[in-house]
Amino acid sequence: MTRIAFYPGSFDPITNGHVGIVRRGLRLFDRVIIGLLQNHSKTPLFDLERRKELIEAVFAGDDAVEVRVFSGLMVEAAIDAGAIAVLRGLRGVADFDYELQLSTMNKRLAPRLETVFLMTEAEHFHVSSKLVREVAKLGGDVTGVVPKVVDDALRVHFQKG
Secondary structure (H helix, E strand, O other): OOEEEEEEOOOOOHHHHHHHHHHHHHHHHHHHEEEEEEEOOOOOOOHHHHHHHHHHHHHOOOOOOEEEEEEEOHHHHHHHHHOOOEEEEEEOOHHHHHHHHHHHHHHHHHHOOOOEEEEEHHHHOOOOOOHHHHHHHOOOOOOOEHHHHHHHHHHHHHOOO
């Protein structure tokens, strides 16, 4: 039996912290499916297709990682993907409070689906997608906190904007 974890998020953009969670998740699971949330109530920096392309570029050549777009209930997307667990990264106490509430509701909705929390590596503890967007928009250097392909995409995006 293949052990699949579902790692949901908007990944706008994907950061090295996210990449680290996926790589470490692959030590625990045979496959990680990155669930790319299609959230119609938010206006993302990169559109859904571009975010999917960037994530696929980051994990190119790694057959154990797949990207799937979903909307609606995350637990339904995870179950549809054949996942036995939801993979989540934690950066601090604020993340934990929110994630505890979320995982408790998810357990109620899908009792057989476990949630696995991984702490973000220390060097990426301070990084969020929102912070990356803000720094890049203001012309700051985000080298080292996002994969190179994302860094390049951010530079092009803000040169045009």
